[in-house]
Amino acid sequence: MRELEAELARRDAEVRDLLAVGVALSAERDLGALLGRIVTYACRITGADAASLYVVERPGRGEAPTTLRFKLSRNDSVSFTANAEFTVPISLRSVAGAVALTRKPLNLPDAYHPPADASFHLDRSFDQRTGYQSRSMLVWPMVSHADELIGVLQLINRKQGDGPLRSSEDFERRVLPFDARSEALVSALSAQAAVAIENAMLYEDMARAFDGFVQASVHAIEQRDPTTMGHSLRVAAFTVGLARQVHAYDRGWLADVRFSSDDLQELRYAALLHDFGKVGVREEVLLKAKKLYPGTLELILARFQNARQAAEKELYRRKLELLERGAPRAELEAVERETEQRIRVLDESLRLVRASNEPTVLAQEDGGRIVEIGRLTYPGPDGTPQPLLLANEIECLRVARGSLTAEEVREIQSHAQHTFDFLSRIPWGRRFYRLPFIAASHHEKLDGSGYPRGLKGDDIPIQAKMMAIADIYDALTASDRPYKPAVPTPRALDILWLETKDRHLDADLVRLFVEHEVYRVDERSASLPPAPPG
Structure with a gap:
């Protein structure tokens, strides 16, 4: 009776433990942390000394998976540097690959002596390098509710007691085969783990896609x-x-x-x-590097050029008039000096316009001179006076600092x-x-x-x-x-x-x-x- 009560209590604890594990796994969003938890829980509920976990490399749409990726392992008896990730073909040549291919669990009481008809080869490089002995082994496929292979969980050396396996005697005496109860627990855990991994991968995909959207948005902004x-x-x-x-x-x-x-x-x-x-x-506005927009300065230059040509043209007309009526040389020279002064004012004004166009600090007196330049005119195509600077151009050139107007x-x-x-x-x-x-x-x-x-x-x-x-x-x-x-x-x-x-x-x-x-x-x-x- 006491043994039955003890067995019932043990199984009740296992069920509660599995429920707690399911809650913990479903709450974990970080894929790396989730895989670590799965391996830890699997070892705890089965008494396994070591474990490894593989995840299916997701293929392109409509293609069958062909590769497993080793993600992590743990070993309570051997200290080792975390292994780098590597891939294993989904084929009958390896233990994990065979389980992934057939989607059937594999329980090996003695992995060193597999069944005679086994096609897989046990990789013993870790054992040879560390002195560890991979005896009993339980390898389980993790399959989602949609019957999609998610990965493979590999448990090694179910053991009696909590201490590490140190000597050959420990491996002989304390390592046990994985029993039916272990299989039932791992089956339940694998189903939970498959769902949790699938959700974590989906979350990771969504996060990666969202991050890509943000990066693309930044790129689009900076392209402008x-x-x-x-x-x-x-x-x-x-x-x-x-x-x-x-x-x-x-x-x-x-x-x-x-x-x-x-x-x-x-x-x-x-x-x-x-x-x-x-x-x-x-x-x-975003790209405005100077006070005037590209092209505006060229329009202003053209106006100044027209004003200069108009002044020279007017000079020729007046000189011709004076010569026709035999005016004294002094009058001709006066007209020439007047025109030269007009052209000098135009040239000085243009130099100030060019200088003011730079996004530097503008002196107050220069701002006043820009207003004066705005009062200068030249004859348009129909002879009517046209301003050398338009109102919006004056506003831009009078910006005291930088290149932008108040608006x-x-x-x-x-x-x-x-x-x-x-x-x-x-x-x-x-x-x-x-x-x-x-x-x-x-x-x-x-x-x-x-x-x-x-x-x-x-x-x-x-x-x-x-x-x-x-x-x-x-x-x-x-x-x-x-x-x-x-x-x-x-x-x-x-x-x-x-x-x-x-x-x-x-x-x-x-x-x-x-x-x-x-x-x-x-x-x-x-x-x-x-x-x-x-």
Whole structure:
């Protein structure tokens, strides 16, 4: 009676253990961690000393799988460096390949002496290298509910007791064949594992596809503005790098700030897509390297050339008149001096127009002279006076700093709101629901002078505060902007500190960025999903 009660208790514990294992496996999204759990649980419920796991290499659509990929192994008796992945053909030549091909489990009481009709060959290289003995073996196909082969689970040396197998005597005395109960448990576990692996692979595929969508979106944005190529990747790398430093920091208000793997992934996507709204900004504004749009300066040059030709033509006409009526030479020379002065004014005016077109700081007096030039005229095709500079051209040339007019600056700034509007249309789910707000807030400033919402202080998410530092630093140091030279790193860091004094950037975050040299982070790290924080 006691033995029966003990057996019932043991089986009840096994059922509860399997249920717990099923829950744990279904909750694991990371494929690598999931495979490790499967191997651990399989060894625990069967008493196996070692195990290996293979996953089917997914073929193209409509093709049958032909290869298994070794993913991992464990051994409680031998310490060894984790094996690199390798592939095994799905064929009768290997134990795992035969089980995958036939989809039938294989229970070998003594793997060194397989059945006489066995076609497979046992690879004993590990045993020969380490002194281990692979005696009993249970190899099970993992098949999904849709009857699709997912992988193969290989268990080695069911043993008595919990200690490691050290000596030949241990292998002789303590290693047992896998019994029917082991088969039943592994069958149940394999079914659960197949579903969990399939789900994890599906999740991985979806994550990879989504990551590809984000990368393609970044590429599309930067194709519109090739001068900023690589900017989004660098901003993402700097921002995630700074978040890792914040995560590890243990002083002040930052001591309570921590980031999970999902938080870092959300931050990475937000940083990669922070300029996504630029798709709503006119390309000519995005690419405006000088104060005048390409082609406008040529039109102005043509007007000045016409004005010069008109002045010379007028000179010839007046001289001809004077000569016909026998005017004294002094009158001719006066007309020539008048024309020369007019042409001199045109040439000086054109030089100022050319100089003012550069995206540099414009002196106040030069801005006034541009207005005066706008009052100059030349005769049009029908003889009516035409202005040398149009109103919109005067506005552009009088920009005090940079290349954009006030209206164009507002249009550029609108990209932040466009980013929020566009990204809000994407169903990010519960993991990344804050992403549109984070991405759109990278131009907000602590004093409320930023855009698009004019947020202040704590109303700005810390992720956006970090991104603002990364964005400004990269904009300063980028060497591919045609409208400005790159700023050396020391000067760029000084500018970041100045921004903290103006209450635009957070001083604690800038300190971490500078002291830990986050700006040296490799931009290629942003091409990959971030590793979990330490």
